[in-house]
Amino acid sequence: MNFEALLAWFDVNERDLPWRRPGTTAWGVLLSEVMSQQTPVARVAPIWKDWMVRWPTHVDFAAASRADVLKAWGTLGYPRRALRLWECAQALGSSPVPSDVDALLELPGIGDYTARAVACFHYGLNVPVVDTNVRRVYARDITGTFLPPTPRKRELADVASLLEAAPAGRGPRVSAALMELGALVCTAKNPSCEACPLKAECAWQLAGCPEPSEEETAKAKKRVQKFTGTDRQARGRLMAVLRGATEPVSQAALDAVWEDAPQRSRALASLLADGLAEQDPDGRFRLPS
CATH class of the missing domain: 1.10.1670.10 (Helix-hairpin-Helix base-excision DNA repair enzymes (C-terminal))
Structure with missing residues (x-):
């Protein structure tokens, strides 16, 4: 491979992504990689900036409630990623984000790609990053x-x-x-x-x-995964109701945003199973605390 030509091209065409700027921490790089999975970076960048202001370290993030995390995640999609990242911050505690790939892989929600991306793009290790x-x-x-x-x-x-x-x-x-x-x-x-x-x-x-x-x-x-009419879209509609609510919502409030009752029931059950929603004793639904 002509590395010189490739690097010369990159020097001219590299996008000015906020997590590539000097001073970005290992936590910032980790956050960007998790957010960018199956999501265009143009959508990620403004949310990443907001998160870095709100939770500048993984220790700050670990102290947040799961409800606040899911609300801040907004419409990035695949919100389970947000909870796994929160679990990762919990597991790290006060320890720094590790540079070793194997140590990164031991953290909740960190797979092959993300572990190598952090090791490579933040710590400068020459490990393969394959997306x-x-x-x-x-x-x-x-x-x-x-x-x-x-x-x-x-x-x-x-x-x-x-x-x-x-x-x-x-x-x-x-x-x-x-x-x-x-x-x-x-x-x-x-x-x-x-x-x-x-x-x-x-x-x-x-x-x-x-x-x-x-x-x-x-x-x-x-x-290529379609989206319209899928369980994933139904989950997104239900999550939007829960994120926008200031108190637990009724079943009727959820029924109103998705007509297909069997699909809606299936989507809601999956949200509960994934820990993205909880049901109170009175039968109403909310984000996890």
Whole structure:
């Protein structure tokens, strides 16, 4: 891989994301990574800023109530992430956010990607950070495949091997650049190949830009999650009622926001099971305390 071309491109095109600015703490990077999972960074940035003002350290965050956390999470989606982050802060106590990947993985709600992202982007460790964007860039540039295969553990070793060849001390910068390239240029459907710093070496380009097979296309479409009319949308509507309430709400208040009774019941049951809602003895519902 032409690391020099990639890094030169990144120097010019790196987005000014607030968590990339000097002085951002390990907690700030951890928060940004959790918030950005399956959520566009444009939506994350203003909420991240608000959270960093309100809870500048994980110790501050651990002292918050779960209800306040869920209200502050707003409409970012997948609110279970917020509670897992709160559990993570509880587990950390007064200890700092660790730099070691294995230590990070022992924390509640911290998976392979998030642990490596914190270790790499904050602590500067040259560990592979593999998200959808990195997978796509690697597949096209190295293997000549337009669509990356189903995620697999082997990808960590593949990207780790690639990073070993990066300029000394520049591995974390390369990781960030690969991610940015996938987000801005080497996109899923209509890549801007003319703007790509790796075009001259890209295996997919050199192979004549072959179209993905029908099987690959079908698998990719299957991985794209629809939203309208799903249980997830129903959960979001119910959560919006709970977040906006100043006191526990009745079943009727929840019934009013989703017509499909079986789906509404299923969504509510899942919120209760996930600890995102609680039912009082009188039958009314609220956010967890």
